[in-house]
Amino acid sequence: MSVTRHYEREFVRTFFTSPTAVDGEDDSAKMLRSAGQLRGLQAPDVWVPDNEDATAPNMRDEGVENIIDVVANQGAEFPGEIHPRVVWHRESPTTRYQGFQQMLEITDPENGAVEHIDGFVIPEVGDIDDWKKADEFFTIIENEHGLEEGSLSMSVIVESGEAELAMGDLRDEMGKPSNNLERMFLLVDGEVDYTKDMRAMTPTGELPPWPELRHNTSRGASAAGLIAVDGPYDDIRDVEGYRERMKDNRAKGMTGIWSLTPGQVVEANTAPLPPKTGSWLLEAGGQEVELEAQDGKQVYDGDDLSLEADGDGGYVLQAGGERLELDEDELTEELLDRTAYIPSMNDIVDSMEEFEAAKEAGKGAIAMTQAATLVIDGVEVDISKDRMWDEATYQAAQTPITLFQDVYEHRPDQHEELEEMYGADIVERAAAVGN
Amino acid sequence: MSVTRHYEREFVRTFFTSPTAVDGEDDSAKMLRSAGQLRGLQAPDVWVPDNEDATAPNMRDEGVENIIDVVANQGAEFPGEIHPRVVWHRESPTTRYQGFQQMLEITDPENGAVEHIDGFVIPEVGDIDDWKKADEFFTIIENEHGLEEGSLSMSVIVESGEAELAMGDLRDEMGKPSNNLERMFLLVDGEVDYTKDMRAMTPTGELPPWPELRHNTSRGASAAGLIAVDGPYDDIRDVEGYRERMKDNRAKGMTGIWSLTPGQVVEANTAPLPPKTGSWLLEAGGQEVELEAQDGKQVYDGDDLSLEADGDGGYVLQAGGERLELDEDELTEELLDRTAYIPSMNDIVDSMEEFEAAKEAGKGAIAMTQAATLVIDGVEVDISKDRMWDEATYQAAQTPITLFQDVYEHRPDQHEELEEMYGADIVERAAAVGN
Amino acid sequence: MSVTRHYEREFVRTFFTSPTAVDGEDDSAKMLRSAGQLRGLQAPDVWVPDNEDATAPNMRDEGVENIIDVVANQGAEFPGEIHPRVVWHRESPTTRYQGFQQMLEITDPENGAVEHIDGFVIPEVGDIDDWKKADEFFTIIENEHGLEEGSLSMSVIVESGEAELAMGDLRDEMGKPSNNLERMFLLVDGEVDYTKDMRAMTPTGELPPWPELRHNTSRGASAAGLIAVDGPYDDIRDVEGYRERMKDNRAKGMTGIWSLTPGQVVEANTAPLPPKTGSWLLEAGGQEVELEAQDGKQVYDGDDLSLEADGDGGYVLQAGGERLELDEDELTEELLDRTAYIPSMNDIVDSMEEFEAAKEAGKGAIAMTQAATLVIDGVEVDISKDRMWDEATYQAAQTPITLFQDVYEHRPDQHEELEEMYGADIVERAAAVGN
Structure with missing residues (x-):
């Protein structure tokens, strides 16, 4: 069996949750309505009306009504996919039955929302048998409401050790005749509850980094043809920290991340795209400085680095308490070792086009x-870096371009901003290269 | 199935091994007798008379007799649980049969020790089928000696790749009718033999850090309702290193650690408890400085950080070769970003009580x-940090308090020292909050 | 079942690939012929005529002929094992069938190469069922050609999430009556394609470090009695980086690494052996300096560290902005904490001999x-470090010596260089100790 993705989007950059019903407002659906009006880079790839943790337990019935109301009215125009989160718990049949009822109601064709609902979160x-219980409810709902079997996607929040282990079983279980787990879409880490479930502690109370969990989520998604999404980044003011986390995630193959505000959505929609301008990194003081x-x-x-010419054609480079006397060639060599280049969108498209022409020849x-x-x-x-491009380099470089093309195809509402960002010419070439 | 813990203690901070028989002493059980007299913070949560690696092979028969003698006489008074370690090897039926015989003898009701024996290590x-062989011997022993089936706990030392993999299977295998693996209690890493089994090498011969093993152990414990314990920290003089290791372990959800001396027991019994006094961390020179x-x-x-007022209401902050000219608000903002607070036991209890009152309102x-x-x-x-407390924050903050309450309930011999450490008032409030 | 290694070499340091047919050369097998003449430290433990990525698709038929020609003529003299890589893909039956045909042809006894072929890469x-498809082809080939069943080793390149997961299943599947997976030999990481498969991205396009993959490969090898090998290190000029990677790998139990040039082969054949001369490390400025x-x-x-005597028998040690006033004993203590010793081959052999004598006594x-x-x-x-050696220390120290002895036994062509490196006396003692 090849790994086939059973959904339209190949990438999901952003997973944005909104409370479904807020007490004390004139209109408890106010936040839902305003989220449903987001467009362009402020609009997420996946929007999650959140009838679980973001909404108070006593507001969740109203939340179901609000989801139906807002999605029925605004869903057709919303540029991303819509996947409400309902309640569920591996250890509580009461909660699981409530989740079933919430999904059954939201998808009732008479309520007019289901045609804009892509799936549920x-x-x-818990373990894979618990995922099957949820999947079975999706199947029953599809059957009751006359929807095509498997048409509603299922995404899960991984926030327990059992669920982490289940991601290793998923590929084997999908495709068995007694389930419809091919409906799986996103594997989303939920580090707050995962930390509680693992009984982990840090002195300041901040979340542990959980690199192994993120690796296992990314690997599970890769093996089963799904998409990996990291959990919420609580410190909304800390844009730099959010970017660092996303960079670390991308190096693990985890392209998507939870967003808590439209500002975070913009950051997370933009971060995985190649930069407009290339830049150089220099290793100095144990760090890579741009x-x-x-x-x-x-x-x-x-x-952290100092350089002077000695007047005789030689140079003295000082770095980290070390003093090097170098001739011009040695200096160039040393600086080549210490530098790296971050290619721009334009550089990547250029190189791909050049390689394609060479291959044709x-x-x-x-x-x-x-x-x-x-x-x-x-x-x-002056330094000059050569890099060999062969088929493997070409294909590896393709990941950000494939992502860009996926965005370009599925998010026409972002075209204008992308053209502002890169220029129309680059956008056009990037959308075409390799096809 | 919910994750149910089949034992009394929810947490184990300390796993303390003692040789069972030392050659050349007047009384070969001397170390065992003195360990059995430990009380308070010097006494471990789990005491392990070690009839395996800590005891020479030719002394192990005498070791069995010593365990029986000391546990029969001192076990009733010992404040922690008692889990002797017997011999076992996944690749040697001889060793496995010896382990069975050692357990059979130690638990013989005629010997008078079994009522104080909580289980065996x-x-x-090896792989899960090897764990089942051990479990089967426990069952036979319980049957032979008229003990309740499943009443003896089983803990394992994970010191092979197979055993690491087995921790991923455990949850699926527990509860099958042909075993009694519900008796599982501790998953303990044994990095010395694990390093040998993995054929790993470091230049100086020190142990590799094995972060993935510790993650997998913690996750396996979480998924199966068990407790994760890290292996021995050999450099007994290096208290700072031991504390760092425990901090790193706690961020992985691994609360327990092996202790080799009563001094290490004190450190490890204390380390996971919140501090008496809160403290501030400042990021400087790439590190967090207290x-x-x-x-x-x-x-x-x-x-690594210098600050001066420029006399005009502005400030100059220098950090890592960077020079920032800031007005007062910008300075406050910058320092807020660079600081973190480690809450005291008192802070945590205060916040929990306040949140509980708010929730009630x-x-x-x-x-x-x-x-x-x-x-x-x-x-x-002057800086001032706000943090929102909601249900999730509350529950996450609860882990150290739950740990404290578990200690308070099961270790009355430590009450006096805890009261000295925190003051009687805080101890009382911490023992009550959230219940 | 004990973990049994089904092959002669216990360790593989080097995995060296050569293109099988290069277009545009007078002799398309030129690189293959010259690789087949490597001897001593330049010759790899495992040589891989690479009929996959290193060879252009349209040259692979000629590549098969070249492999046969060169291995038939040079194979008998080649000092390492020979394992050609053929084409395969978990998602393409066409490619899998081509791989089968390539192996069938290379092993045809009439072609005269098979007696020097140890296996295939x-x-x-993909997942374990895909590994079984390859294994079945090996079995059919052995049967067709009258070779002993299981006599050809199978090594795999792990370059997908599925394959990473499969390493956790391998031990359970080996030994089942319907496969011959006991023929498994090497688990080799392929980070270039793995990165593509995981859709991971880094700003500069360099490969992510993938520590979890390497751990899982090493663990999978350990659990199934196989050998773990890391993927190619592309930056051939960067010898220091290659050494750092190998050091990191060895701390994970991964002793082998891919080599792209004879220069890398020398580095990788040498790196896991203990040094000729011991050396001291000092912790200064957050790093260990030799x-x-x-x-x-x-x-x-x-x-990063400064020391002066205060003239009164005391000392002032400055480190990282900290100033310590110490008496002589405190200074010695502080420096002991900051130092570590990397033992030489001679030190290790001495200690092992001494411990053996002590044990006998x-x-x-x-x-x-x-x-x-x-x-x-x-x-x-003056400082002096004591270290206790017991059975466990002895056995842990044995890994590099076991490796050395494995090299010494199977690579007589390297004896001369080893004697030049260490001196004949040390080589002789190292080859004998512990046996």
């Missing part, structure tokens, strides 16, 4: 060159 | 404020 | 002492 799942581009030169202005590999003038303590050094 | 287990409290102010006296979330005056290079800055 | 495997041996003293010449543990004179800012301090 099931929290607090150089500042000034008049086409790359300037380092930190204190019967060549299996080509060298791509990236040149720069570095400036350290006023001393200028 | 089985080292060097600030020194002086006259109610939080003083930073390192070199119908409020779902409240803001808790933590304020401090920071002093950097003599410049004073 | 199967890339792009001290320079000068006239038998260990000299630190960095800037009835002692279970002995203290080994390592002394040094440290020089910091011209101030000399």
Whole structure:
């Protein structure tokens, strides 16, 4: 069996939750209504009217009505997919039955919302048999309401050790005749409750980083043809921290992340796309520092590295208490080792087009060159980095482009902002390359 | 099935091994006798008379007699649980049969020790079928000696790749009618033999950190309702290193650790409890530095951060070669980003009580404020951190309190020391909050 | 069942791939022929004529002929094992059938190569059922060609999430009557395609470190009695980076690594062997710095630590902005905490011999002492480190020696270089100790 994705979107960047009913407001659905009006980069790939943790238990019946009302009225225009979260708990049949009832009501064709509902998010799942219980309710609902079997997607929140283990069983269980687990869509980590379930503690109360959980989620998604999404990043003010987390996630193959505010949605919709402008990194003081581009030169202005010419054609480079006396070639070599280049969208598209042309001409590999003038303590050094591009490089470089093309295809509401960001020409070429 | 813990203690902080028979002493049981007299913070939650690696092979028959003698005489008074370790090896039927005979003898009701024996520790287990072989011996022993089936706990030392994998199968296998694996209690990592089994090498011969093993052990314990315990920390002099390891373990949900000396027992019994006094952390030089409290102010006296007022109401903050010119609000913001607070036992209890009162009054979330005056290079800055407490925060904060209450309930011999540590009032409130 | 290794070599340090047919050369087998002539430290433990990614698709038929030609003529003299890589893909029956045909042809006894072929490498495997498909082809080939069933080893490249999960199932599946998976030999990570399969991205396009994958590969190998090998390290110029990666791998129990050039083969054949000379590490500036041996003293010449005598028998040690005033004993203590010793081959053999003698004399543990004179800012301090050696220490220390002995037994072509490296006396003692 090949890994087939049973849904339209290949990537999900953003998973945005909204409370379904807030007490004390004139209109308890106010937040839901305003979220349903988001467009462009502020609108998530997956919108989650959240009838579980974001909504007080005594407001959840009203939440179901609000979901129906808002989705029936605004769902047709909403640019992303819509997957409400209902209640569920691996250890409580009461909660599971409530979740079933919520889904049954929301999808009742007479209520007019179901045609805009893409699926549901099931929290607090346990082992794979618990996932099957939820799947069976989806099947019964589809049958009762005359929907096509398997047409509603199921996403789960992984917030227990059992669920983490279940992700290793999923591929084996999908496709068995007695379930419809092919409906699976997102594997979403829920680190707050996972931390509680694992009984983990940190001195300040902040969440542990859980790198192994995120790896296992990403691997589980890869093996079963699903999409991995990281949990909420609570410190909404900390944009830098949110970006760092997403970068770390992408290196694990986890492209999506939970967003709590439209501001986080913009960040998370943008972060996985290649940058408009390329930039150079220099290793200094044990870190990779991004150089500042000034008049086409790359300037380092930190204190962890110093360079001077000795007047005799030689150089003295000082770094981390080490002092190196180098001739020009050695200096170039040393700086080549210490630098890396982050390619822009334009660079990636250029290289892919060049490689495709070369391949058509019967060549299996080509060298791509990236040149720069570095400036350290006023001393200028020209460096030039070659990288071989073969089929494997080409395919690896394709991931961000495939993501871009997926966005471009499914999110026409973002075209204008993408063109503002990159220029219309690059957007057009990026949308076409490799096809 | 809900995850049910089949034992009294919910947490085990300490797993303390003693040799069962030492050659060349007048009384070969001397160490066993003295360990059996430990009380209070020096006494472990789980005491392990160790008839395996800590005892020479030719002394193990005598070790069995010593266990019987000491446990029969001192077991009734010992404040922790008693789980002797017997011999076992996944690759040796001889060793497995010896382990069976040792257990059979120790639990013989005529010997008078069994009523104080809570279970046994089985080292060097292999895959799950090997765990079942040990479990079957427990069942036979219980049957032979007229003990209730399942009454003896089984703990294992995970020191092979097979055993690490088996922890992923355990939840599925427990509860099958042909075994009594519900008797499982502790999953204990044994990094020395695990390193040998994995054929891992480090230049200096020190043990690799094995973060994935510890994650998998903690997850396996969580999924099967067991308790995860880390292996021995050999460098007994290195108290700071032992504490760092335990902090890292707790962030993985692994609360327990092996202790080799009564001194390590004290450290490990104390480390997972919230501190008596709260403290502030400041990010400086890439690290989190604990600030020194002086006259109610939080003083930073390192070199990695410098601050001065420019006389015009502005400030200059220098950090890591970076120089920031900030007005007062920007400075406060910057320092807020760089600080974190470690709450005291008192803080946690206060917040929980406040949240409980708010919940009773119908409020779902409240803001808790933590304020401090920071002093950097003599410049004073007031900061104030708000944190929202909702049901999830409340429950996450509960882990250390639940641990404390578990200790308080099962270890009356530690009450006096806990009261000395925190004051009787805090102990009383912490023991009551949330119940 | 005990973990039994079904192959001769216990360790594989090097996995060296060569293109099987290069277009545009007079002799398309030129690289294959020259690789087949490698000897000594330049020759890998496992040589992989690579009829997959290293060879252009339209050259692979010629590649099969070249493999047969070169292995038939040079195979008898080649000092390592020979395992060609054929094409395979979990999602393409066409590719799988091509792989079968390639293996069938290479092993045809009439072609004269099969007696020097130790097995095949199967890339792009999926879940365990996919591994069984490949295994079945091996069985059919052995049967067709009159070879002993199970005589051809099978190694796989792990480059998908499914394959990573399959390593957890392998031990359970080996030994089932309907397969011959006992033929499994190497588990090799393929991070380039794994990164693509996981859809992971890094800003600069460099590969993510994938620590969890490497752990799981090492564990899978350990549990099934196989050997774990890391993937290619692309930056051939970066010898230091290659060494760091191998050190990190060894701490995970992964001893082998892919080599792309004879230069990398030398590095990777040498790296896991103990050093000729011991050395001291000093913790300074958050790192472990290797001290320079000068006239038998260990000299630190960095800037992160400074030491001066105060003239009154006391000392001032400055480190990381901290200033410590210490008497002589405190200074010694502090430096002991900050130092570690990397034992030489000679040190390890000495300690093992000493411990063996002690054991024979009835002692279970002995203290080994390592002394040094440290020089910091011209101030000399004598330190002396004791380490207890018991059975467990002995066995853990044995891993590098077992590796050495495995090399010594199976690679007589490296004896001369090993003797040059260590001296004939040490080589002889290291080859004999513990046996």
